[in-house]
Amino acid sequence: MHPAVHSADMLKVWGVIAFVAALAVAGEVLIASGMRDLGDLDHIRARVGLLGTIRAVLSSVKFVIGALCMAFNFFAMLFALSIADLSLAGPAIASLTYIGNAIAAKFVIGEKVDKRRWLATGFVAVGVVLLTR
């Protein structure tokens, strides 16, 4: 294969991988942020029951948009697998999602991501690559 064509292909593959991971991060962060706004679901359930809790969750705009991101992420993932090898796209998307989530948790939600959590996130990212290879 011509080197220029090859690098353009790789760029596309990595672009799609980054896009899928970004969708997952957006979904997770929106859902986490929506849940943080709602408060402890166990307390809500004690107050308004299970159906009331489900209604409260589903009426959270952040949660709904986040869930849509996750659904879209699923189809984007299928698309990614159609243009890239599973052995590359699978681990790459999984670990990018973990690292992106930790960064977004710190800077978007304002969670205190301490050294312990950075280390855990890094370990999981490497561990997932090793496991799914």
Next chain:
Amino acid sequence: MLTASVGDSLLARGMVQVGHVDIHHLGLLWHALFNPFVDAGIVLLIGFFSCYTTALSWADLSFVMPATAFGYVVIALMGKFWLHEQLSLSRWLGIALIVCAVGFVAGGPSRTEHGEPVHPELDQMDAGAAR
């Protein structure tokens, strides 16, 4: 702590079934919908998602995420002992890393308390977005 561990084991079970669903999706597509395994998988997936959401309502995303990665370990070990798959050295290493990671986060606090304003400007932005 009890709720956390019960939630985690439920999450792990859900994750295992997520794996099932994926396998059937790739192979059988539409027929998969009529497969009892897939239906059970979907039910467990919904269960997983609601547990995950509940966990996020009382714990940080950067706490819940590494903890749920334990699901990968459960999948790998199920593959080993149930399906008698061969686990290579690098997979064992991956399992070890994820187990360590879960240990790290489990030892720390599960929630950022916004009592002391760490990022006051971010809190304001958050409150604005929620309105």
